[in-house]
Amino acid sequence: MAVPVPRQRDTPATESAQAAQPAAAHTAAPQASLTLLVIEDDPAGGLTVPEILDADGHRIRLRTARNLTEAARLLTHDVHCILLDLSLPGTGSASAGTGSRTAVATDTAVDQLATLREVLRIAPHHAVLVLTAEADAGRAAEAVRVGAQDFLFRDELDGRLLSRAIRYAVERKRADIAQYKLAESKLRAQENARLERGLLxxxxxxxxxxxxxxxxxxxxxxxxxxxxxxxxxxxxxxxxxxxxxxxxxxxxxxxxxxxxxxxxxxxxxxxxxxxxxxxxxxxxxxxxxxxxxxxxxxxxxxxxxxxxxxxxxxxxxxxxxxxxxxxxxxxxxxxxxxxxxxxxxxxxxxxxxxxxxxxxxxxxxxxxxxxxxxxxxxxxxxxxxxxxxxxxxxxxxxxxxxxxxxxxxxxxxxxxxxxxxxxxxxxxxxxxxx
The missing domain is CATH 3.60.40.10 (PPM-type phosphatase domain)
Known part of the structure; x- marks a missing residue:
């Protein structure tokens, strides 16, 4: 079934196909407009949203990828947020056996979170949102625990909600990175101080x-x-x-x-x-x-x-x-x-x-x-x-x-x-x- 992903009417068709360099850290000042990378297996279908605007009224640019390989190519320095469809086939879905219905469901959940973990690995400095069905609220919460900034339900998705979620995710990721660097700096200072006490x-x-x-x-x-x-x-x-x-x-x-x-x-x-x-x-x-x-x-x-x-x-x-x-x-x-x-x-x-x-x-x-x-x-x-x-x-x-x-x-x-x-x-x- 097609996943309802917001679309922009004026997004150039060539943008999602262009080659890109590896992702860079998002520690610089915010750009004039945000860019969202959507990872889902049917970019042609889904909910159509005329346009998504950020807090300053700038249109949020949209890129789409059908799989993780394509997503890795599109992770340029100007991508600020990733929207991952949790129903995207996982890296190990082909190996699922013929066990009970419960076992199959468990394997699918593991595969979907494994896909999220792979996204977090290739994009450690990007904000990540996950998209799922309302019935999968438990899995959505687990995705946040794994490292996503927030989750969205397909049935409640619209341009205004998505715009707000993107802004929140980007700012939260920046805050997380800043907090991590601060903690790392404090830890280094403590280690140095212990070593200095040995010297003095x-x-x-x-x-x-x-x-x-x-x-x-x-x-x-x-x-x-x-x-x-x-x-x-x-x-x-x-x-x-x-x-x-x-x-x-x-x-x-x-x-x-x-x-x-x-x-x-x-x-x-x-x-x-x-x-x-x-x-x-x-x-x-x-x-x-x-x-x-x-x-x-x-x-x-x-x-x-x-x-x-x-x-x-x-x-x-x-x-x-x-x-x-x-x-x-x-x-x-x-x-x-x-x-x-x-x-x-x-x-x-x-x-x-x-x-x-x-x-x-x-x-x-x-x-x-x-x-x-x-x-x-x-x-x-x-x-x-x-x-x-x-x-x-x-x-x-x-x-x-x-x-x-x-x-x-x-x-x-x-x-x-x-x-x-x-x-x-x-x-x-x-x-x-x-």
């Missing part, structure tokens, strides 16, 4: 007289994720261990690797490892966990004696820390004979160098994002020497702790002419002799 741990310094401050700022191409990581812990013997590192590359894989290295460093440190033994084990962790063999990580590790006057320093391809003392200019700690970055050379060694700190001091660990920013319009970079001068200027102003770090990162951004391209992490440990 709480220092374990209970019982120590050292003061701790830190700043972390991802590069401009990322909102939260970065490959820089740091940590600070105090072991039972009173030694304070601090570390800062940088995984080469950017993105979730590198950030996840940074979290793994930080957690491994904390566990190994609390287990009593230090210096070359600790870094050798960290390299083994990196080699197992990195997504490809080209990934490496730089790292700076210091262990400060319980009396706070001496420190051991290990560098794995990382910039040397900066130390400042009262009455002296800030300077870089010695960095000769440092070892390679983790993951570059098998069986590498990382010498531990003893450093005298004194009674009152501040020790700043940082990643290369702070020193690789440009200065002005040219290609010159801030570099370690420029960073030392910058820190000394801030120290002369009396800045310390959080204020010193914030001023330093802010000035590096200003000199760069905007956000720094690489991630920046800075850790400051300070001690005042009683």
């Amino acid at each position: 741990p709480n220092p374990l310094l209970e019982g120590s007289d050292l003061r701790f401050a830190a700043r972390y700022r991802p590069g401009r191409s990322r909102a939260l994720l970065g490959g820089d990581f740091y940590d600070t812990v105090r072991t039972p013997d009173g030694t304070v261990h601090a570390m800062i590192g940088d995984v080469c590359g950017h993105g979730p894989d590198e950030a996840a690797l940074g979290v793994e290295l930080r957690i491994a460093w904390r566990a190994l440190t609390l287990a009593g490892l230090c210096g070359d033994e600790l870094l050798s084990t960290l390299q083994e962790v990196l080699e197992v966990e990195r997504p490809c063999d080209e990934i490496f990580a730089t790292l700076c590790a210091v262990d400060i004696s319980p009396d706070g006057r001496r420190a051991g320093l290990c560098l794995a391809g990382h910039p040397a820390p900066l130390i400042s003392r009262p009455g002296r200019r800030a300077r870089l700690l010695p960095y000769e004979n440092s070892g390679p970055a983790l993951g570059l050379l098998p069986k590498a060694r990382w010498p531990r160098r003893q450093v005298e700190l004194g009674g009152t001091w501040s020790l700043m660990l940082y990643t290369d994002g702070l020193i690789e920013g440009r200065i002005g319009e040219g290609k010159e970079r801030l570099g370690q020497d420029g960073m030392v001068e910058m820190i000394n200027r801030h120290l002369d102003r009396g800045l310390s702790g959080e204020g010193l770090l914030e001023a330093s990162v802010t000035e590096a951004r200003r000199l760069n002419g905007g956000e720094l391209t690489d991630d920046v992490a800075v850790v400051l440990l300070s001690r005042n002799e009683p």
